[in-house]
Amino acid sequence: MTKRTNQEQVVNDLGAAVFQLSGRLVEVGNRLVEDLGLTEARWQVLGAIASSPLPLPVAHLARHMGLSRQAVQRLVDLLADQGLVSFVPNPHHQRAKWVVLTAQGQAAEAAAQERWRPWARQLEAALGGEHLATALDVLRRMDAFLATALPPTGGETDPEEVDS
Numbered sequence: 001m002t003k004r005t006n007q008e009q010v011v012n013d014l015g016a017a018v019f020q021l022s023g024r025l026v027e028v029g030n031r032l033v034e035d036l037g038l039t040e041a042r043w044q045v046l047g048a049i050a051s052s053p054l055p056l057p058v059a060h061l062a063r064h065m066g067l068s069r070q071a072v073q074r075l076v077d078l079l080a081d082q083g084l085v086s087f088v089p090n091p092h093h094q095r096a097k098w099v100v101l102t103a104q105g106q107a108a109e110a111a112a113q114e115r116w117r118p119w120a121r122q123l124e125a126a127l128g129g130e131h132l133a134t135a136l137d138v139l140r141r142m143d144a145f146l147a148t149a150l151p152p153t154g155g156e157t158d159p160e161e162v163d164s
Contacts, residue, residue, distance in 0.1 A: 018139075025040070026040045026041075028040075028119065029043055029044075032112065032115045032116060032119075033111075033112045033115065036108055036111055036112060037082060037108070038108060038112060041075055042075055042078065042079055042084075043109070043112045044065065045061065045065070045072060045075045045076060045079060046079065046084065046085075046101065046105060046108060046109040046112070047109060047112075047113075048061050048064060048065050049061065049085065049099055049100065049101050049105075049109075050101060050106070050109045052064070055088065055090075055098035055099065055100050056098060056099065057090055057093065057096035057097060057098055057099065058072050058073045058076055058096070058099060059096060061076070061099060066143070066147075076099050079105065082104075083102055083104050083105075084101065084102055084104055084105035084108055085099050085100060085101055085102060085105050086099075086100055086102050087099060087100075088100055
């Protein structure tokens with residue numbers, strides 16, 4: 001068994017902390033929006049649609065969210081069944097329709113955001129804006145690195161071969 005260096009342990013601990021935080025955010029999100037008929041995952045899709053300056057097809061939403069097209073398609077279909085999103089023609093592609101919020105979807109997304117605001121303010125008060133900005137920068141940099149260093153299925157790539 002190979003002994004880990006301190007740096008490797010920090011990276012491992014950071015990964016574990018991100019997974020734990022992700023789970024906690026899902027739990028908080030689900031509790032905040034459950035009575036709105038949403039889940040955290042549906043809220044995340046509504047938020048991605050709402051924050052986009054232009055209408056997007058499912059594949060572009062998925063890429064922006066870092067999820068598979070199939071996962072986002074399933075969620076968008078569920079949101080459409082709830083009347084929260086609709087599909088409109090995409091002048092650039094006949095089959096890849098744009099996904100847009102309905103009035104009901106806009107209201108649901110706004111209600112979810114309103115419920116999140118006190119939590120966001122509490123986080124900012126507890127951790128400080130500078131620490132949160134640093135954390136955001138680190139997470140974005142990690143995401144960018146991992147996006148370019150994504151191993152093939154089976155993980156047979158040597159990370160030393162990845163250009164940084």
